[in-house]
Amino acid sequence: MTDKTEIDIKSLLEEAGIKPTLQRLKIYEYLITNKNHPTVDKLYSDLHDLIPTLSKTTLYNTLNLFVEKKITVPITIEMDEGRYDADVSSHGHFKCRKCGAVYDFPHIKGTEDGELPSGFVAERTHLYVWGLCENCQKNIEK
Amino acid sequence: MTDKTEIDIKSLLEEAGIKPTLQRLKIYEYLITNKNHPTVDKLYSDLHDLIPTLSKTTLYNTLNLFVEKKITVPITIEMDEGRYDADVSSHGHFKCRKCGAVYDFPHIKGTEDGELPSGFVAERTHLYVWGLCENCQKNIEK
DNA sequence: ATACTAATTTGTAATCGTTACAAATATAAA
DNA sequence: TTTATATTTGTAACGATTACAAATTAGTAT
Secondary structure (H helix, E strand, O other), X not given: OOHHHHHHHHHHHHHOOOOXXXXXXXXXXXXXHOOOOOEHHHHHHHHHHHOOOOOHXXXXXXXXXHHHOOOOEEEOOOOOOOEEEOOOOOEEEEEEOXXXXXXXXXXXXXXXXXXXXXXXXXXXXXXXXXXXXXXHHHHHHO | OOHHHHHHHHHHHHHOOOOOOHHHHHHHHHHHHOOOOOEHHHHHHHHHHHOOOOOHHXXXXXXXXXXXXXXXXXXXXXOXXXXXXXXXXXXXXXXXXXXXXXXEEEOOOOOOHHHOOOOOEEEEEEEEEEEEOHHHHHHHHO
């Protein structure tokens, strides 16, 4: 972890109007670094090594704050566990029903706006696709 | 509720390989008739009037069965409550962040398949859009 | 520096949606 | 009718998330 990264994370939070406390810096840095759509449990156990005093309440509060300030996107591809993604650019999420991994794939949002009823205003679009990833597809064919 | 409807519901369940018990018939009929993407609580309280002995476990079991047999789609637009839709045809879901209603809108699935990484196989696609519906948009402009 | 105020973090307890499980009931077969 | 099987039911358990108040930290004025 270089100083430059530290500074970038800090600036990113400040630009979003978030006071950069230690916990928020580390949580956001983790999300920026690990783009594998971690669950809250994964975030908690990994971040607990960096900040031994971190509480789950702070983690939830912080994630909700990030979502509110639009620097993080919640992924509700399945109902029973929340995942988070610091990549707020336009893309879709693919969940493999066999291995459970969540992959990004390119998707340009806004194309569906023309399909919305007139007067409806889109603010956030989530495209979720379930299926089999390349590896699991190969294993099933055998 | 006509006999014809009764028979149609029954056939639809049987075609899906589901034994048409009283509970299943009433639950499926409710979903077919009320296309407003009800939550489990809404389903339970409304169906409880028709079947006073209905238990929540049966409701959950039945909904999971319908999803498994692909005659119902779970809507996970938000993490904290499950909604269900008996319309399994290709369309998107719009949730108004102000009034909370969930609307259907036309969306032809499969168009995003070309965007998936090679080797990935799509089996189910969910498109969720958050924003403001026509009514709430008007009220805000005032 | 010191005292005071506000914001943040923490731990525990509560909440809520969902599932596990075993008993009770209904259905189908022999 | 008996027997086996499937379905339904109620209660208890579970797990993710939030509420809440105390403890800690940071910021500001004196």
